[in-house]
Amino acid sequence: MSEGTVFLRTLTLNCWGVPFVTRDRRIRFKYIAEELSKGEYDVVALQEVIHSSDYELICKHLAQSHPFQHYFHSGVRSGVCIFSNCPIIDSATFHYSINSSPYRVHQLDWYARKLLGLVKIQHQGIVINIFATHVCAIHTPSHLVDPLFSHRLAQCYEISNIVRQVGSSADVNILLGDLNSEPFSLPKKVLMANAGLKDVWDERPNSDDGSGETCERDCNYYTQLNKRVYEKFQDGMRIDYIMYNGCHSYKVQCTDARLVMRKIPGSALSPSDHEALSATLEIQHCKDTEPPGLSDDLLSLLEDLEDEFVSAYSAVQQKRLVSAGLATCLALLLAVLQLTSITDLICAKSLICAILVIGFFICIWDICVQRVFEASAFCSLIENVRIRMLYIKNDKHG
Known part of the structure; x- marks a missing residue:
């Protein structure tokens, strides 16, 4: 029996703010900041916000719409941050036990010291764990052997363990970020099955709204300018995710999921080399809700x-x-x-x-x-x- 319904609007975006690599950074971050300041989303998780000036710009624009902000400091700069219009009542940082190599200087993963960040928010009386991450990047075309696959697999497994073990401290758990893992990959499957998470793109009712590729889409301005990882997939690949589950007596379902912020108005530029993914989650308190069982596989x-x-x-x-x-x-x-x-x-x-x-x-x-x-x-x-x-x-x- 339902005792009330609450909606939470979320968004995740890899902003592509890596020093010496990105193009049109100032133009793109200005647009991202202005667009997010409209307040269409309750919780925003961003990755690759490396420059302090970029983070300060976003904070300044979102001071009114999202007054609760947290940057997960790690390594030279983690790039992971969360903005919320709901009070942040707690936070934590979990570093991965294995994360690339210092020899791969050009890839920066080791120096960024990749992590899983957590903020606990209160949204209309409901306590929600918001997890945000950027998993070890893919730099090898998909038809070749990926030397960092085992690292990425380890990180996704560690995410699943943390969400599974920490998740009961809140009513709802939401994971947002760039997992650098394909929907059919072992890292993504293990993460979902071991943590009992659902993927908004799999659960969305608006299933006619494309395939959800968030990286290397033909319509993205930067796809043809950068070296492609997914050469075999002409439509790009979905590697950015929003996942969720409910705890205790809370039932969560996705009512909408779509790609947003596709182009900068009046310009051919895209906001990033990734697409922004948004999702609206419906949260209900139900007395007869049973905890999810273990996945069969x-x-x-x-x-x-x-x-x-x-x-x-x-x-x-x-x-x-x-x-x-x-x-x-x-x-x-x-x-x-x-x-x-x-x-x-x-x-x-x-x-x-x-x-x-x-x-x-x-x-x-x-x-x-x-x-x-x-x-x-x-x-x-x-x-x-x-x-x-x-x-x-x-x-x-x-």
Whole structure:
């Protein structure tokens, strides 16, 4: 029996504010700020708001419409922030145990220190957990092997565990952000099944409103200007999501989901290289609401997850061996160079020695620190998955 209905309007957008990479940044952020200041959405989650000036611009424009604002500071800049017209009563930050590599300087994921941010809001008497994230990016075309797939998979699994374990502290849970995972991918499936979340695009009643691709759409001004990741998908790919579930006696359903803010008026420019996704959620307090059960395919998904993590762990150990071999070769070259006497090329010799020493210490750091951290993360994840699988099996037989 229903005891009242509340609506929550949400929006997520990857704003494409990466330094030295983005185009037309000031024009685009000005439009984004002005559009959001109209107050059409109760909660807004933004990603890739890297420049402090961009965040300050948005804060200034949204001071009246969304007076409650939170930026999740992490690394050089996380880029993840939330704006709300409802009071924020609590917040938390969860860092992922594994997140790309410092060697991938051009990709910035490690330096941004990717995270899952949480703010708890009160909306018309209902306590809602708002989770926002930007998962490790895809930089490899989909038809090639993605070296960071296991990292992205780990992050999505950790999101699902956090939402599942923290979710009961509120009446409703909503996850917004750029998951960099296709709708058919294992990371997205595991996240939804393990956390008991629903995807607004799958649940929306306006199902005739396109396929929902949020990245590399032909109609986006920047698609043809940037290197495409999804070359096999001419219509682009859906990698930005809004997901939800209800707790206790609250039932949540999506009444509308669509792509918005498609073009900057009077210009050929798009607000970002991603499309903005909006969704309206209907929240009802029902006495007879039952908590969602475990997904039927969760066990098989966790088995696939375990296999991926075991393979990733083995790959990390192989990389340690490669680094050990390379360090040995560099040490031998350095020793040979020191034993030679080339007095007329002393400058060249010093330069080569410096390069060899730097390379040697990078290899040692890789062996003793970077790969150890990575291997430990995968070990922990494997154990976590096995505990979860054991519980599910016992629950089924119980």
